[in-house]
Amino acid sequence: MSPSKVYYTDFHATLEENLLQKLARLVRAAGMEQIDFKNKFTAIKIHFGEPGNLAYLRPNYAKVIADIVKEQGGRVFLTDCNTLYIGRRKNALDHLDAAYENGYNPFxxxxxxxxxxxxxxxxxxxxPIDGEYVKEAKIGRGVMDADILISLTHFKVHECTGIGGALKNIGMGCGSRAGKMEMHxxxxxxxxxxxxxxxxxxRKNCAHDAISFVEKKACIDHDKCVGCGRCIGVCPVDAVQPAQDEAFDVLNKKISEYTLAVIGDKPSFHISLVADVSPYCDCHAENDMPIVPDxxxxxxxxxxxxxxACADMVNAQQPLPDSLLDKVxxxxxxxxxxxxxxxxxxxxxxxxxxxxxxxxxELVKI
Structure with missing residues (x-):
């Protein structure tokens, strides 16, 4: 397979061009406007950040991309799917509150x-996909209903997948709660x-009669359970938990297969910002200092x-003094x-x- 072009620009700004204008110039140079956005529903897949974490992308960057899509006649929205773990983004109401709190609102x-x-x-x-591990991916319906997908990713280190890049933003991020359980x-x-x-x-929401109560406590019969994850979603106290016992290499491969399910049949474009490269996912309600310079x-x-390209560029940097990377x-x-x-x-x-x-x-610097 021939090398793909990856367009890149640094974080230097001038009196004539700020970083938001530079981002717009970058995506235009990379050809985003070649996509036919006219009257198309366009999803910008982004991580809104778990409240308490300050490494997530500023909403200003999302506005740049949304404005370009609207200029091209597209009907654009920001999206993410609910989390599998306990936190502020496990259902749509809490998720929206968290997004708004972090600045992701229509204003x-x-x-x-x-x-x-x-x-x-x-x-x-x-x-349906013909994956090595996944035969039927469970993707958020709002994502699949979109005609076009743009991923806008905060590139970082990740404790399970090594990197948190575009593939993880799309594959894991667009999975429903059952899909996330299947991957993990x-x-x-x-x-x-x-x-x-x-x-x-x-028990009320189990379609396979896999849940019974023993001494007033729920119990799941794994012989009947099909792993749909609905019990996780409806439990009001997070008593139902996923096993999270998949090998990390298999997790990475499942994420790739879920990415195929999301973008395999639709136009897509991908943007990653390598800034505040934290050693853990933005799903944490805290963030450690960056490991390398922006x-x-x-x-x-x-x-x-x-x-x-993003991983190679991070590996080419000098570790920041006193960062977690500096200590290993x-x-x-x-x-x-x-x-x-x-x-x-x-x-x-x-x-x-x-x-x-x-x-x-092929890295193309603008």
Whole structure:
């Protein structure tokens, strides 16, 4: 496969051009306007940031992209799907509150926010794919209803996948709660009995009669359970938990297969900002100091080349003094230095095999 073009610019600004204007110039140079946006529903997939975390992307960047889409006649919205874990983004109401709190609202971005998998994370579309691990991806219906997808990603380190790039933003981010469970888990959900309040919501919403009550505590029969994850979504006290026992390399590959389900049949474009490169995901309600200096803004039609280029550019930087990276031995790959059990290349290499793009790239600086 021939190298894909990845367009790049640094974070230097001038009196004539600020960073937001520079981002607009970057995506135009990379060809985003080649997409036919006229009257098309366009989803900008973004991570709104868990409140308390300050490393997430400023909403100003999203407004730049939304404005360009609107200039081209597109009907644009910002989106993400609900989280699997306990936090401020596990249902649409809390998720919207968190997004607004972090500045992602129509007044700041010029477009609406839609939570892609509905109120409780169960509004999903089953997307057949011929993956090695996934045969039917569970994607938020709001995402699949969009005609075009643009990923706007805060590139960072991740404790499970090595990198948090475009593939993870799309694949994991667009999965419904059941989809996220499928990616994270090799098994079925279980019940933390100490937390169970015997409300019966899980049993009421189980279509496979897999949930019973023993001594007034819910119990899941794994022989009947199909892993749909609805019990996780409806539990009011988060007593139902995913196993989260999948190997990290398999997790990365499942994310790539979910990415294929999202963008396989629709136009897409991908933007990553390598700034505030934190050692953990923006899903944390806190963030550690960056591990390297801010690198730049990147854009491409190829999410595989984009992730590879961003990772290579981070690895080319000097660690920031007193950062987490500065405190661990270096092997040449900062991501595995910080999280030794991860292998980010397993994800991009699998995505390349799926035809999502190329790990080979040509970096074009503007």
């Amino acid at each position: 700041a971005t010029g477009c609406q926010v839609i939570i892609g998998d509905g109120l409780k994370g169960t509004d999903e579309q089953l997307v 888990s090799a098994g079925k959900p279980y019940v933390e009995t100490e937390q169970c309040i015997s409300c019966g919501a899980c 690198v730049g803004m990147f854009a491409s039609f190829d999410p595989v080349a984009l992730d590879t 031995p270096h092997t040449g790959d900062y991501f595995t230095d910080i999280h030794p059990t991860t292998n980010w290349r397993s994800g991009v290499e699998h995505a390349e095999k799926l035809g999502l793009g190329s790990c080979a790239y």
